[in-house]
Amino acid sequence: MSQSDQTLGAHLAQYPELAEHAQSWRHAFEPRALNDRVILVTGAGDGLGAATAKTYASFGATVILLGRTRSKLEAINDWISANTDTQPVIVPCDLETLDTETANNLALSIGEAFGKLDGIVHHASRLGPRAPLAHYAFDEWQRVMQTNVNATFLLNHTLFNLLDTSARASVVHTSSSVGRVGRAYWGAYAASKFALEGLSQVLADETETAGRIKVFSVNPGGTRTNMRKEAYPLEDPGTLPIPEAHMELFLLLQQPIRENGDPGELVTGQQIDCRNWHDNLQWM
Numbered sequence: 001m002s003q004s005d006q007t008l009g010a011h012l013a014q015y016p017e018l019a020e021h022a023q024s025w026r027h028a029f030e031p032r033a034l035n036d037r038v039i040l041v042t043g044a045g046d047g048l049g050a051a052t053a054k055t056y057a058s059f060g061a062t063v064i065l066l067g068r069t070r071s072k073l074e075a076i077n078d079w080i081s082a083n084t085d086t087q088p089v090i091v092p093c094d095l096e097t098l099d100t101e102t103a104n105n106l107a108l109s110i111g112e113a114f115g116k117l118d119g120i121v122h123h124a125s126r127l128g129p130r131a132p133l134a135h136y137a138f139d140e141w142q143r144v145m146q147t148n149v150n151a152t153f154l155l156n157h158t159l160f161n162l163l164d165t166s167a168r169a170s171v172v173h174t175s176s177s178v179g180r181v182g183r184a185y186w187g188a189y190a191a192s193k194f195a196l197e198g199l200s201q202v203l204a205d206e207t208e209t210a211g212r213i214k215v216f217s218v219n220p221g222g223t224r225t226n227m228r229k230e231a232y233p234l235e236d237p238g239t240l241p242i243p244e245a246h247m248e249l250f251l252l253l254q255q256p257i258r259e260n261g262d263p264g265e266l267v268t269g270q271q272i273d274c275r276n277w278h279d280n281l282q283w284m
């Protein structure tokens with residue numbers, strides 16, 4: 001084990017699930033790599049969102065925890081306060097009913113508290129029913145689209161000026177395999193993830209020239225979370241990676257992007273597949 005591995009291991013001692021994966025990371029991160037960054041994580045109460053928030057805070061970021069269930073946000077808030085030297089903010093918010101007034105108030109509060117926003121990671125998502133389109137209830141369709149697409153657009157739209165104030169902001173849309181190739185019975189969830197891919201590409205193209213905001217879509221692939229359990233109730237969760245397995249990538253998505261010639265470079269507008277990304281890294 002190298003000196004930097006030992007330093008990282010000590011730094012992450014309070015977060016053993018992450019420390020275990022960090023041993024095989026190909027990129028070195030300083031313990032304060034995300035110092036001074038303010039990052040909004042949606043769906044922060046559980047699964048990938050909770051792991052992302054805890055990881056970013058462990059590397060010095062101030063995280064804004066947005067989610068539906070207050071008690072879950074408070075548990076993540078308590079963990080971060082106890083185990084890192086950062087102080088998060090919680091924003092209980094049901095994205096299914098997010099409107100312009102609530103989004104504007106959020107932007108005002110972030111502006112007053114921090115004066116900028118360095119990143120948004122859009123993890124919050126509604127799975128909806130698994131049913132053929134011919135039998136898919138329209139109200140369910142609308143609920144999925146409102147949560148997964150409309151709320152994502154509204155947050156990006158309302159928080160854009162704060163992102164544009166950052167020297168280098170990052171917007172990450174969490175997608176899915178069925179948002180890249182449609183599959184039977186995935187209904188509105190699949191369509192919503194295709195829409196997110198489009199949103200991601202349009203925003204990346206609109207911000208590329210100015211170069212201050214980088215935009216990505218990330219497909220985590222099968223990961224051990226509640227949503228996966230809901231989609232595949234008979235699957236053995238033990239066969240799946242835990243959310244922390246993806247955190248090297250999620251850290252890189254918040255790092256300054258190195259210019260041409262670096263094989264690990266992440267380019268704005270990129271569609272990233274966690275599993276391929278990780279496998280490709282093995283070759284470097």
Ligand SMILES: NC(=O)c1ccc[n+]([C@@H]2O[C@H](COP(=O)([O-])OP(=O)(O)OC[C@H]3O[C@@H](n4cnc5c(N)ncnc54)[C@H](OP(=O)(O)O)[C@@H]3O)[C@@H](O)[C@H]2O)c1
Pocket residue numbers: 042043044045046047048049066067068069072093094095096097122123124125126147174175176177219220221222223224225226227228
């Ligand atoms: N896990 C996988 O295998 C997998 C694969 C491909 C893509 N993904 C994507 O990964 C992302 C994270 O999902 P996950 O697997 O970590 O699922 P998860 O553990 O179920 O977490 C989803 C989070 O989204 C929140 N959420 C749902 N509806 C919301 C709403 N209306 N307003 C605010 N928050 C809401 C949930 O809040 P509550 O806790 O209050 O319900 C929960 O914290 C999603 O975008 C998902 O589509 C996951």
